[in-house]
Amino acid sequence: MHYLTIKNNQPVLVKEIPVVSYMAFLILNTGMVSESTARHCVNYFGYKEGNAIKLICCIADDTDHQIYVSSCLVETGNPYHSFSAKQLCFEKFEREIHENFGIDYSDHPWLKPVRFSHDRFDKNKEIAGYPFYSIDSEELHEVGVGPIHAGVIEPGHFRFICNGEQILHLEIQLGYQHRGIEKLFLDVKSLKEKATLSENIAGDTVVGHATAFAHTWESLCNFQTTPDIDFSRTIALELERIAIHTGDLSALCTDIAYQLGSAVFGRLRTPIVNFMQEWCGNRLSKGFIRPGLNRFPVTRELADRLLEVLDTFEPDFTEMNVELSNLPSALSRFERTGVVSTEDAITIGVVGMAARSSGLKRDVRNSHPYSMYPRLNHEPVVKHHGDVYSRVQIRREEVFQSIKHIRELLKEIPEVSPSERDNLLNPGTNLFTLSLVEGWRGEICHAAITGPEGELLHYKIKDPSFHNWMALALAVRNNEISDFPICNKSFNLSYCGHDL
């Protein structure tokens, strides 16, 4: 066997991961992805091992709930054949490996820097001097926006090439938010610091990333979560989904100048985030999720309060949605705008909500379940047009689905088990583990490697945005530039989650 088969959150010894020749590594991983659309790369990264770079590739199979892990040793100097030439979904992983370690590829389509990290291999490359694609023509013009955007959002630079109003090409330049966060996971000593750090990876996905970190850490420490821990986390994950999806519906209405929708969805988000504050003291759930702990257990009283919040939320949310879906002026903006075809989604490896809007049944809650999801028998919501409206519909239906899940869970509240956290301070030695969590945006993957003392040797975070930014660049082609805002909002990707 050239690979090791693991499950979500299953720790293994690093030395059990087969180390194969580069050629075998390439054929194995690109082959697995090409054989079935149910297989996709959830993480592919390098780290220093002695003088060499060790590459680890993780392919998840959505039908049999397995993750296939293989590895290979490479060196800077001689160029390698790229995975991307065979399967485009690896392109960004390889760009990152190139950027960080200087590994060269002979046939990579585009070795553009991913985030201009401060510890990049080639210090001569600077964010300021980056050569954007350009087209020399009398008819075409370029539009550049950012890094500071018009609204109150994170920075990134977008360079459009347009023919009149029509976008021919969009190039997205990120990296402005790079804070060196993966490296900080190794540098900060205490578990509390690491947990706090995980909440600040992407502030709109606090529960998602903090849960992924908690799972990673617990698995390194061989800690079995108790039902009450899983219960709180599952509810928090679904509430985060409801809050952000609702807020995104508001933002989409804002961008088509539909004031009523904008105001109503915007205000409907408020009771949900305020409930989070009542529950844990923070509207975005910071300070809530900690490895091995259930800091804010669900009580019957709190559950009744949540049911009350949902009972008043749901009719208003339904009413606004009915109105929106009957509004021709809104539909004419949403429908057939910003299309990502199923083929493109597969080719570039789109995940999460965006993948499900383009006909892919990709949802970690279903394919690699954790916490309470096995009990909920979660079935992904899938749409097929891949347009802005599909992404609107997915949000709407997922909100209803999350409410249903929460109601189902609240029927029975598990007892709070006494926490035994002692072993959480001593992760196992020489381990590798991988945790997948479905955040509201999509698949979050955290991977960790420990050394001979149980210390973290490498920590790798992958936000769903890492895959999905390319989907946005493809979605806007041949659309009017005035539709860019709704295309962008319909994905609502993370800058800091990407830049790390």
Place this chain on the structure above:
Amino acid sequence: MYNNLKILYHQGKQFIPDVTTAKVPGIFRGRPVISLVKVDESRLQATCPTHAISANPVSIDLGKCTFCGECAMAFPDKIQFTTDYKISTNEREGLIVKEGDDQPIAINPEKVRKEIHSLFGRSLKLRQVSAGGDNSCEWELNAANNVQFDMGRFGIEFVASPRHADGIVITGPITENMAEPLQICYDATPDPKLIVLVGTDAISGGLFSGSPALNRSFLDRYPVDLYIPGNPAHPLTVINGLLDLTRRSF
């Protein structure tokens, strides 16, 4: 039309009538109060993930605190968080709460530049720059403008161009890659202008203070007019901070 009216009717009145006295429900970690009870100070310091707690006398630097509540849970007799969300100030030292203190955190009127009241007291347009912010403070700044908090009623708004702005609001620890865009934005803003820091990361670098991927030299060059702490800062903290700075009375 009838449907629209029905929707509007079902929404009811959402705005908070008085944002200066509104109460926040449930658990909320605002200004801490530190009692004079003796505790093992080094153990207390060790509970804090961001090294915000100093010993002898025990104090919490709200410019470093992420309001996680760990210290209060481990030492409930020593530290308690009140629901007082008015924790913005114009002095960096004003963010340090010492044991025995139980006073509101306030603006020092001596330190407010003269032109702030006269020029920005009725209308304030701000350009926001996210310099490594994780989108939580940005999210709350947007929320400050929603139908509930409705900061616009005080004439305070975010604008798209620095040339239309009276000042800049910075979130995030200021990454190396944002240092130059931030400077360009500052230079493009007409004088006189304000600098407001929102959130722990902007104020002290927070958890990221040790990261070599930051470049905070911008803050060495210019005085800061207002510190709004939090992780993220609550909309009520933001609105009250801006009002207290710019208005003599309202």
